[in-house]
Amino acid sequence: MKILKFGGKSLANGEGLQKVIQTIAQKYFNNEAITVVVSARGNATDELLILLKKAQANIEFKSDFEQFKTYQLEGLKANIFEEEFLILHKLFEGVSLLGDYSEKISDQVIAFGEILSAKYIAHFLNENSIKAQFTDTRQLIKTDDNFGDAQPLEGISKQNVITYFENNQDKINIVTGFIGSNLHNETTTLGRNGSNYTASLLANYLDAEEFQNYTNVDGIFTANPDLVADAKKIERLSFNEANELATFGTQILHAKTIIPLVEKNIPLRILNTFNTESNGTLITSEQTNEGIKSLSVLTNVSLINLEGRGLLGKTGVDARIFRVLAENDISVSIISQGSSERGIGLVVNSDKSAKALAGLKKEFETDFYTKDVHNISVNDTIAVISIIGQDLTNFHKSYNALIRNKITPILVNNTITGRNISLVIHQDEFKRALNVIHGEIFGVAKKVNIAIFGHGTVGGTLIEQILASAKNIETKKGIRLNIFAIANSKKVLLNKSGINHDWKIALENEVQNYSIDEVISYAKEHHLENLIAIDNTASKVFVSNYIPLAENGFDLISSNKVANTIDFESYKKLRNVLEQNQKEYLYETNVGAGLPLIDTIKLLHLSGENITKIKGVFSGTLSYLFNQFSSQDKKFSEVLQEAIDKGFTEPDPREDLNGNDVGRKLLILARELDLQNEFEEVQIQNLIPTNLRDGNASDFIQKLAELDEVYQNIKDKQEPNHVLRYIGELSGDLQQEKGNLEVKLISVPATSSLGSLRGSDSIFEIYTESYGEQPIVIQGAGAGASVTARGVFGDILRLTNKN
Incomplete structure (x- = not known):
């Protein structure tokens, strides 16, 4: 025989009820021997409790009761519940008159949920030519007098049960779950998960072949699918593993459900009423492969803290604590005890926390007076996440992932x-914590949630690069890049599930004005993990957002050079905040666009290599300008105009020619060597004659010809076979606090590494003590939106690998 148990959602009116009838009918006509255990249908138990409380408070309940009756009778041709409805009405009227009710009355009322359910199913089956009979477990399961959570008297x-089923084998027995009666024939209930418990007891007593538990999910998952979208179904579990899951909060099971099955080695299969294609989760005595099985969550729990220096070394303290809890019928799920400063933390059900607090304060009243105890408190805003199958050998991975996401247990x-x-x-963090741990443990694609600020040339290119590469990266690297925010100075587009190729239109339709706090709050509200904020602006103002972003769990990536060239005090403050919050800040594209320059310098410096000088062509724009001017017989204004026409320069070319951009890049490299220079200390040769520095961009472009004589004279004065290069150079004793930073136009041999530069490439020479006069040379495309965006993309992937 197989025991089938159907839960309340499966038995609800509509599709669920139809599926239940179909499942029973199929097994009946296949000549399978089955017994069916049912829960109350839909929300019947909760509705009965609400009616009971309304009656207690003398609130009008009759209209609600009529709705309850209508639901329970749906699909029936006649009222088969007249007797049950009459008894319920009398009970409600009595409670209304008394203004109170006992656990005994509560059990009697809520038991009707299962009674109505079983009678309904039996009646419906018989009307469809399937022989079935209503079986009332109040006549079979005898319990103690602990109303609300009664324990069966096994013998x-x-x-x-054995006698009843021997005499009733010719029909399908539709059995009421959850309820029994004491030796005085008074109705009792079996407490949480009581219907499953009833089914497992019947399976034990009747030596069933299998217990099939039909629910509204496909089985047991690695985490609650409602909380973790990537949760996977577990195919097999052992009884021990299932018992651990039940103990630590898995809703489908309860620890007491497992025990009767273990005694007789009866398999338990968790099935989905609504998905007949799924084979569910099978639970047997066979031990499965070791490893982490699932994450479970306990909510509606509280943490009781007892602290006191004076209790250190005193005997009997623990006994006093647990005696108080036992006297108040309070079970403890987790105990944590400290020794250096005497303290004990106890996790209890929230509905018992006030009673526990009052009892402990009374017990230790004298100890407060002697100051042996200085605090007994309760924290009701917690949740417990349990990692079933986790040992301490690799727990650091999950723990570190939490810390990276600003979640501290x-x-x-x-x-x-x-x-x-x-x-x-903390309760407001448990959903995000659950997703972080699950992603770390179960090898599903790690979800990285990205907020992109600035969607101009570089930012827009980056967005399209990410969207185009996301699937391939997920397949090859197991990393899911999810752009949840795109913002400019006025608008922000937010989508927790990810922004797609129509982002420009969607952003245009957003309301103007937002603050960085809205993005941070959105990430918290939707429990987004592994957060990265990317600054593709050139804004000095936006840099002020770096600290609040880091403090709220965001790693930072920037193509914006401002944060690395602000005053040294602010620069160090940002670094301190990043360190305190264990957040990363990557900015490889600040110098050399997509070239691996900053990483190389960091590694050399970190390894103890003494870097003695850095020299190079830092600007792709000025590289192109002087490469063309040096190699061609053209006027300087003509070459500059070509650069403007090709979009190589800023809208105002003076932003390139004044050398400030090169100066900022040089300062960034200096600070990577722990030098404390300020931007004002960079000696910059401004390429714009004094008389052309004022006015607007269009006026300047009209006067480009005035540059020709100046630069032709410089070109003509060079030695033979030399070319012009605009470079940045860091020199001096770089082991001191400050170095010498110069930005200048120089003439170099055409055959040198600087002189052989072509197009708009950048080149950097890194001189070190170990390499002597032979520098490390890094050369390549150092400008362009695509190259810069690809460099930022590289920082994203570098960051996800670090995490």
Whole structure:
């Protein structure tokens, strides 16, 4: 025989009820021996409790009761519940008159959820030519007098069940779950997960072949699919693993459900009423492969903290604590104990926390007076995440992932078996924490949530590059790049599921004005993990957002050079904040666009290599300008106009020619060597004659010819076979606090590494003590939106690999 149990959602009116009938009918006509255990249909139990509370408060309940009756009778041709509805009405009227009710009355009322359900199914099956009969477990399962959470009396219950089923084998028995009766025939209920418990008891007593538990999900998952979109179904579990899952909060199971099945080695299969194609999760005595099985969550729990220096070394303190809890019928799910400063943390159900607090304060009243205890408090805003199958050997991976995402557990607890770890987390962080741990453990694609600020030439190119490459990166690297925010100075587009190729239109339709706090709040509200903020602006103002972003869990990537060239005090403050919050800040494109320059310098410096000088052509625009001017017989204004026409320069070419951009880049490299120079200390040769520095861009462009004589004279005065290059140079004793930073136009041999530069390439020479006069040379495309965007993209991938 197989025991089938159907939950309340499966039995709800509509599709669920139809699927249940179809499943029973199919097994019946296949001549399978089955017994069916049912929960209350839909939300019947909750609705009965609401009616009971309304009656207690003398609030009008009759209209709600009529709605309840209508729902329970839907699909039936006649009222088969007249007796049950009459009893319920009398009970509600009695409670209304008394203004109160006991656990005994509560059990009697809510038991009707299962009674109505079982009678309904039995009646419906018979109307469809399937022989079935209503079986009331109040006549079979005998319990103690603990109303609300009664315990079965095994001997008498087992004999009742065996005798009943021996005499009733010709029909399908539709059995009420959740309920029983005491030896005085008073209705009792079996507590949480009681219908599953009823089914597992019947399976045990009747030596069933299998217990099939039909729910509204495909089985047991690596995490609750409602909380973790990437959760995967677990095909097989052992009873021990299932028991751990049940103990630590998995809703489908309860620990007491497992025990009767273990005794008789009866397999349990979790199935989906609504998906007959799924084979569910099979739970047997066979041990599965070791490893982490699932993440479970306990909510509606509270943390009781007892602290006191004076209790250190005193015996009997723990006994006093647990005696108080036992006297108040309070179960403890997690215990954490400190020794250096005596303290104990206890996790209990939230509905018991006030009672626990009051009891402990009374017990330790004298200890407060002697100051042995200085605090007993309760924290109701917590949740517990348990990692089933986790041992301490690689727990650091999950823990580090939490810390990277600015989630700090309140306490960590390891079970005696060493195979399960529980984390007490702030309640407002547990969903994000669950996703972070799940992504770290189960090898699903790690989701990286990206906010992009600035969508101009570089930013827009980067967005399209990410969207075009996202699927390939997920397949090859297991990294899911999710752009959840795109913003400019006025508008922001937010989408937790990811922004797609129509982002320009969508952003245009957004309302103007936003603050960085809105982006931060959105990420928190939607529990987004592995956050990266990318600054593709050139804004001095936006840099002020770096610190709040880092403090709220964002790693930073920037093509904006401002943050690395602000005053040294602000520069160090940002670095301190990043360090304190364990956040990364990458900016490879600040110098050399997509060239691996900054990383190379960082590695050399970190390894202890003494860098003695850095020299190079830092500007792709000025590289093109002087490469063309030096190699061609053209006027300087003609070459500059070509650069303007090709879009190589800024809209105002003076922003390139004044040398400030090269100066900022040089300062960035100096600070990578821990030099404390300020931008004002960079000696910059401005390429714009004094008389052309004022006025607007169009006026300047009209006067380009005035540059020709100046630069032709410079070109003519060179030695033979020399060319002009506009360079940045860092020199001096670079082991001191400050170096010498110069930006200048020089003449170099055409055959030198600087002189052989072509097109708009950049080149950098890094001189070190070890390499002597032979510099490390890094050369390549140093400008262009595509190259810069690709460099930022590289920083994204570099950052995800670090994480």
